[in-house]
Amino acid sequence: VQLQESGPGLVKPSETLSLSCTVSGSSISSGYYWGWIRQPPGKGLEWIGSIYETGSTFYNPSLKSRLSMSVDTSKNQFSLRLRSLTAADTAVYYCARGADILTAYNTWGVDFDYWGQGTLVTVSS
Amino acid sequence: DIQMTQSPSTLSASIGDRVTITCRASQSISRWLAWYQQKPGKAPNLLIYRASSLEGGVPSRFSGSGSGTEFTLTISSLQPDDFATYYCQQYNYYPITFGPGTKVDIK
Numbered sequence: 338v339q340l341q342e343s344g345p346g347l348v349k350p351s352e353t354l355s356l357s358c359t360v361s362g363s364s365i366s367s368g369y370y371w372g373w374i375r376q377p378p379g380k381g382l383e384w385i386g387s388i389y390e391t392g393s394t395f396y397n398p399s400l401k402s403r404l405s406m407s408v409d410t411s412k413n414q415f416s417l418r419l420r421s422l423t424a425a426d427t428a429v430y431y432c433a434r435g436a437d438i439l440t441a442y443n444t445w446g447v448d449f450d451y452w453g454q455g456t457l458v459t460v461s462s
Numbered sequence: 463d464i465q466m467t468q469s470p471s472t473l474s475a476s477i478g479d480r481v482t483i484t485c486r487a488s489q490s491i492s493r494w495l496a497w498y499q500q501k502p503g504k505a506p507n508l509l510i511y512r513a514s515s516l517e518g519g520v521p522s523r524f525s526g527s528g529s530g531t532e533f534t535l536t537i538s539s540l541q542p543d544d545f546a547t548y549y550c551q552q553y554n555y556y557p558i559t560f561g562p563g564t565k566v567d568i569k
Contacts, residue, residue: 381549381560381562382506382560382563383560384557397557399557431505433505437512439553439554444556445556446494446552446556447553447558448496448553449551450511450517452505452506453505
């Protein structure tokens with residue numbers, strides 16, 4: 338299984354970031370969640386959001402107002418759009434597969450077993 | 463949100479040492495905990511899921527234990543390839559949250 342992120346490396350403040358993740362070796366319609374995680378330079382990991390093959394999404398509440406994700410099963414890809422960027426959004430963005438899925442009445446979660454190599458996105462004018 | 467803490471933040475150890483990293487959750491997460499290893503410039507690599515299940519291809523010197531709010535990752539005999547940063551992640555509650563990381567470096 339391989340995941341590959343693509344998108345711009347430099348985005349201006351207030352603009353929108355669009356990233357795609359192309360999956361190979363695993364169908365995006367095979368019962369997994371597909372997610373995004375980011376890591377500011379020198380800092381820890383932050384979960385951004387995850388999407389299922391049906392388009393069902395879970396977003397980090399801290400980003401929800403600026404975030405949208407989509408899935409394209411015909412291209413075996415999923416995508417992220419993050420609006421109104423600031424310098425605080427500068428990070429390495431990873432896409433990953435969510436494999437061990439917890440789905441219950443009042444909760445949801447996954448771990449991440451395969452990751453892309455990551456792409457550095459810098460927000461600067 | 464569930465807050466995850468890790469201790470120590472940095473650990474200096476020698477080849478062959480037994481190493482233990484602790485991860486604590488701000489409330490019970492049952493056994494819905496994963497551990498990752500990350501090397502500089504690389505993506506995290508899943509080591510352990512559901513607190514104690516070894517991911518395929520991960521050396522058996524790695525083991526995880528715990529439940530509820532306290533968890534440990536143990537490396538039974540530290541190897542040169544193990545110098546890295548280790549993160550825990552809870553997935554019992556939405557949103558998913560990660561610990562701040564533990565850096566294992568050479569003593």
